[in-house]
Each structure stands twice: as C-alpha cells, then as structure tokens.
Amino acid sequence: MDNQPRLIINGGKRLEGEIAVQGSKNSALPLLSAAVLVHGESVFHNCPKLTDIDAALRILSCLGCKCKRSGDTVCVDALHISENEIPDSLMRRMRGSVIFLGSVLGRTGRCRLSFPGGCDIGSRPIDLHLSALRQMGAVITEEHGYLDCETPSGLRGAKITLSFSSVGATENIMLAAVLANGVTEIHNAAREPEIVDLANCLNKFGARINGAGESSIYIEGVSKLSPSEHTIIPDRIVAGTYMCAAAMTRGELILTHCEPSQMNGFIPVLEQMGVRVYAYGGGKIYLSSRKKLVAPQTVRTMPYPAFPTDVQAPFTALCSTAEGTSVFVETIFENRFRHVSELIRLGAQIKVEGRVCVIEGVKKLSGAKLCATELRGGAALVVAALAAEGTTEISGVNYIERGYEAIEKELRSVGADIKKVQKIQ
Numbered sequence: 001m002d003n004q005p006r007l008i009i010n011g012g013k014r015l016e017g018e019i020a021v022q023g024s025k026n027s028a029l030p031l032l033s034a035a036v037l038v039h040g041e042s043v044f045h046n047c048p049k050l051t052d053i054d055a056a057l058r059i060l061s062c063l064g065c066k067c068k069r070s071g072d073t074v075c076v077d078a079l080h081i082s083e084n085e086i087p088d089s090l091m092r093r094m095r096g097s098v099i100f101l102g103s104v105l106g107r108t109g110r111c112r113l114s115f116p117g118g119c120d121i122g123s124r125p126i127d128l129h130l131s132a133l134r135q136m137g138a139v140i141t142e143e144h145g146y147l148d149c150e151t152p153s154g155l156r157g158a159k160i161t162l163s164f165s166s167v168g169a170t171e172n173i174m175l176a177a178v179l180a181n182g183v184t185e186i187h188n189a190a191r192e193p194e195i196v197d198l199a200n201c202l203n204k205f206g207a208r209i210n211g212a213g214e215s216s217i218y219i220e221g222v223s224k225l226s227p228s229e230h231t232i233i234p235d236r237i238v239a240g241t242y243m244c245a246a247a248m249t250r251g252e253l254i255l256t257h258c259e260p261s262q263m264n265g266f267i268p269v270l271e272q273m274g275v276r277v278y279a280y281g282g283g284k285i286y287l288s289s290r291k292k293l294v295a296p297q298t299v300r301t302m303p304y305p306a307f308p309t310d311v312q313a314p315f316t317a318l319c320s321t322a323e324g325t326s327v328f329v330e331t332i333f334e335n336r337f338r339h340v341s342e343l344i345r346l347g348a349q350i351k352v353e354g355r356v357c358v359i360e361g362v363k364k365l366s367g368a369k370l371c372a373t374e375l376r377g378g379a380a381l382v383v384a385a386l387a388a389e390g391t392t393e394i395s396g397v398n399y400i401e402r403g404y405e406a407i408e409k410e411l412r413s414v415g416a417d418i419k420k421v422q423k424i425q
C-alpha cells in the first residue's frame with residue numbers, strides 16, 4: 001500500500017492571520033559548509049528544520065563534525081575533521097551538497113564526492129565551480145562518476161571571472177578562498193542576500209571578505225577561522241510563497257521575521273496585480289488582496305535583485321486566476337515549469353513553450369489529485385489548491401518539505417483547511 005504522506009487541502013478558505021517566516025534554507029546550507037573551515041564550534045541561530053538541513057548535518061557528521069540541534073539553534077564542532085569524502089547517498093539526496101566542496105578542500109586539502117548528476121529543474125552543471133577551483137590550484141579528476149579534488153601545493157588566490165553569476169559557484173569560491181594563500185577576486189559574482197549572509201558570517205569567524213552583495217568580491221586568505229555565532233537571514237522565497245498563498249485566497253496576511261528589502265524583485269509584481277503590500281520596520285509585511293486580481297506585465301526570472309526563479313512557480317499558480325494573460329519567461333533553469341501540467345489538472349489554462357509560460361486567467365480552479373515533483377513547483381500546487389473548489393490531494397510532499405518548515409501547520413494557523421496524512425484511507 002502507498003504509505004507516502006499527502007497533503008489534503010479543502011480549498012476556498014480565505015487566509016487571514018500572521019506567519020513568522022523561517023530562516024533561509026539557501027543561506028543555511030553554505031553556512032553549514034562554512035562551519036567545516038572553523039577550528040572549533042560554530043553556532044547558527046534561526047536554522048530552519050528541513051530535510052535538506054538534516055542532509056547537510058549528516059554530511060558534516062560523516063566528515064567528523066559533532067552536530068547538535070536545540071530548537072532553531074544548530075551547533076557544529078569541526079575541531080576534529082577526520083574525513084574528506086561525501087558519501088554518494090548524501091550527494092544524491094541533495095544536489096546542493098556540492099557546496100561542501102570548497103570548504104572541505106580549503107580545510108583538508110582534499111575532497112572526494114560523487115558527481116551531482118540527474119535533473120529536476122534542468123541540468124545543473126558545476127563547471128563554473130570546478131574551473132574556479134582549478135584556477136586556485138586544485139587538481140580535479142573526474143572518473144567513474146566521482147570527483148577527486150586535491151591541492152598539491154595548497155589553494156592560492158586567483159582572479160576569477162564567472163561567465164554567469166552562479167550563486168553556488170560564488171559561494172564555493174568564497175569558501176575555498178577564505179583559507180587560501182593570497183587574495184581571490186570574484187568578478188561577475190552573484191549578489192543574492194545569501195551571499196552577503198555567508199560573507200558576514202565568515203567575517204565573524206575571522207575571514208577577510210569585501211564586496212559581497214556587489215558584482216566583485218575580494219577575499220584575502222587568512223590562516224585560521226575561529227568559533228563564533230551567527231543568525232541566519234529570513235527565507236525570502238518562503239515569504240514570497242506565503243504572500244502568493246494569501247493573495248490566491250484574496251486574503252490578508254502579516255508576515256513577521258522577514259526582510260522586505262530583499263523582496264523588491266517580486267513585491268512590485270504583486271502590487272501590479274492588485275495586491276496591497278506594506279512593509280513596516282522591524283521585519284514586518286502586511287498584505288491584503290483585492291477580490292479581482294489582474295495579470296502582471298511579463299515577468300522574467302533573473303539573478304538578484306530581479307525576480308527570483310524560486311518564486312516563479314508560486315506566482316504562476318497565483319496568476320492562474322488573475323484576469324487577463326500572464327507571461328513568465330524563465331531565464332535561469334531550462335526545465336522549471338514542471339508544475340504546470342498539475343495546475344492544468346486543477347483547471348488552469350496554461351501553455352508552455354520552451355522557457356515561456358503563458359497563462360490565461362480562469363475564474364475558478366477545482367480540486368484534483370496532484371503530484372509534486374520538485375520543491376518550489378510543489379509549493380505552487382499548495383498555493384493553487386488553497387483556492388480550488390473542493391478537495392485537492394498532493395503527493396510528493398517530501399519535495400515540499402525540503403524547503404518549507406511545517407507548511408501545513410503554518411497555513412492552518414492562518415485559516416487554511418489543510419492536513420498532512422500518512423496514508424490514504
């Protein structure tokens with residue numbers, strides 16, 4: 001019998017209330033990797049409880065770190081790193097595991113990991129990561145699906161210009177450069193808030209990083225990092241998803257523990273659609289949706305500070321009931337409209353051609369059986385189901401739980417009729 005958990009949603013309930021936004025998954029992962037560089041204990045506050053974070057902690061344990069969690073605080077003691085291989089099972093579990101390459105190489109001079117293959121939102125090559133590390137003196141062999149990386153004469157600073165401002169490559173280079181000999185320059189670096197968070201944290205540990213958040217980052221290598229603590233930034237993607245959920249039900253929502261200035265890429269799109277959004281000081285946002293929403297101007301996913309690819313899926317769900325024609329162009333990943341076929345099952349009228357998605361707004365959606373196949377696409381199905389008439393059943397909940405902490409509890413707390421069931425009765 002199929003015993004996988006499902007979300008059961010009875011749509012049509014207007015969301016109203018307050019949600020405290022969780023810590024950022026995409027910040028937490030490189031920060032946990034940064035802990036590898038520290039001779040001693042790193043303490044991270046506001047660390048979300050997610051399966052991807054559990055996978056990262058398992059990697060740290062395999063490397064010989066002592067990890068413990070108490071509520072939202074995670075402590076990682078990397079004093080006695082004993083291993084430098086990341087097991088294949090953990091690489092497969094989370095492709096983002098490649099973020100450990102830079103720090104393990106920087107700390108131990110060697111790293112062996114399996115090639116992060118496969119694809120859920122498009123091929124995710126790591127050529128930019130590898131070419132940068134090679135420029136820094138790493139010798140990398142790719143054989144039998146494994147990457148063997150060594151630094152025969154240590155890592156040295158280099159001037160690296162990325163052909164695309166990859167978030168993961170920028171982070172991996174920063175992690176490798178912190179203990180390298182000399183100065184590393186990263187040009188055309190990613191400017192996402194998660195990069196700034198990583199630099200702020202590493203600098204607390206004793207690193208010398210300048211320019212994070214701009215397109216050129218300078219890292220002067222130091223000999224050692226020392227224990228410290230850091231509070232992880234709020235998850236702007238989770239905040240954006242809950243904003244779409246509230247607008248989808250034409251509801252009213254207060255988000256706390258968020259950083260409105262990091263959401264300038266998508267808040268204006270909500271406003272164009274007829275959603276009122278007010279940002280307060282102290283990390284608060286108030287959102288109230290009109291009954292009738294209209295299609296926004298063409299939305300293009302782009303690197304920060306533009307519209308993030310990670311909220312594209314929840315926004316396409318929201319636009320499915322907005323009056324008029326909405327157009328989304330996905331420029332970051334080539335296969336990021338996989339949720340669309342499921343939205344169509346709810347009655348949405350959407351056509352996808354290559355990287356373009358065209359949505360003709362419909363008056364209503366109606367509940368159906370759906371399957372989530374990746375994280376943000378899965379969240380989009382939840383957003384849509386909240387407004388669909390009748391019952392929607394969503395399988396593939398494990399994908400959603402990679403990035404959303406207790407999504408059903410959060411949504412229930414603001415009035416949604418949603419529950420997670422283990423088994424279909």
Ligand code: UD1
Pocket residue numbers: 025026027029096123124125126127128129130164165166167168169308309310332333334
């Ligand atoms: C990170 C985020 C992910 C987000 C993405 C873009 C984490 C854990 N994940 O992913 O949620 O959607 O940024 O904002 O933080 N590329 C190459 N070669 C490389 C690296 C990337 O061609 O070596 C391409 C990718 O295929 C993709 C594009 O660059 O088309 C963007 O990738 P990148 O910015 O690296 O995303 P990730 O760091 O994987």
